Amino acid sequence: MSETNFNIKDTLSGIIQEQPLIDEIATLGRLKKVKAGANVVSPNQNASEMPIVITGILRVMRHDENGNEVFLYYLEGGQTCAMSITCCIEQKKSAFHVVAEEDSVLWMMPTAYLDSWMQKYPSFRRFVMRSYQMRFDELLTTLDSMVFMHLDERVYKYLLDKKQASGSYEINKTHQQIADELNTSRVVISRVLKKLEKEEKIEQHRNKIEIL
């Protein structure tokens, strides 16, 4: 366990200032390790814990009642799923699906304490507010791509976002996976990627796309 022996307090101190809050979170929360592809928040689940990403990346998806899904944004180190707060406080089921995009380490905080932490600790308030702001902004950018862009631009933006999040020019996704995240079909993605390849924006390999 040596390489995975995280000191949660050290991690939290980068996010939160008050030592008592760090102690509370460290005491009341729990570590959770998830493998790439594993569910962190399942659809229609009543989340009782809010995850903070320590290492790794979470992918947040929206879904409708027919099982269609669409990618919203990534959560990276130090970030949290702000919508969990809403879900918990209002006690309604999440229309979110949160999946580990890479092997990730999370700190799960019981949502029962969120409200009191918001009351007691200014830096927790700032953390939550900042989360909301960032997610709100990203959500709008995603919405922009849906309503203002054609599919080829939208796919390209998706690839660039993925590159930005992962820090790698190589994207290990199949056409089917991309289609699922953009709520379209595999054939359409294949067609669009071929077009992007002809425009020399990407190079395609098996199970892998390279951004040029």
Added chain:
Amino acid sequence: MSETNFNIKDTLSGIIQEQPLIDEIATLGRLKKVKAGANVVSPNQNASEMPIVITGILRVMRHDENGNEVFLYYLEGGQTCAMSITCCIEQKKSAFHVVAEEDSVLWMMPTAYLDSWMQKYPSFRRFVMRSYQMRFDELLTTLDSMVFMHLDERVYKYLLDKKQASGSYEINKTHQQIADELNTSRVVISRVLKKLEKEEKIEQHRNKIEIL
């Protein structure tokens, strides 16, 4: 001025608990009356004031760099434009366009004080948090309609939302206005509305649509 002699403190007391904060807001803010169709936040403007809706309805639109616009949600009595906070704190220009959907009365709060109010007053924090949550949720519903629904369903949802916001089964919009808000063309809206009429979901009159 008798019928427009609002008591801002009475209005605020429905939203905010602390009397000192009510006094501060009443002293530092200003009343603004806008006629239907007037701009409240113009595109690419650096908002220095955050509006609270006292009476009336504001329509919040998103726009891109090409001048295309799309409807996001309405703001009604007691609600505020949460994104103003982000815009102001981060000092970046708004990608929003806020328009009076009906004749409205607003209370404009200087954004310079927002941060200190958030620090000092729990009920202002709750107010801002609740605004973020509600807007986040509405934004997701709007996003759903863009990515999961066909245009006819999306238009119908748009009409139902407008009915909900205005409290009237009669919608006084031209096809062109609807097209602008949904980022499509007049001809397409005419086609879709004709279809909804045949399905007996609406009735059309000049400058007016009736929800059945």
Added chain:
DNA sequence: TTATTGACGTAACAATTGTTACAATCTTAT
């Protein structure tokens, strides 16, 4: 009244996106 303008209807066509079907290639299990 007449002219002008705005709102709406509709046809014809174009562009984009979705669907179905099938082939080729690579990977993995047996």
Added chain:
DNA sequence: ATAAGATTGTAACAATTGTTACGTCAATAA
């Protein structure tokens, strides 16, 4: 090695949405 499954390519076609063009009708101003 062979079979089975997963991944990608591509054609043909359908459905949806966007564009252009032009017509009718109602409201309004001159």
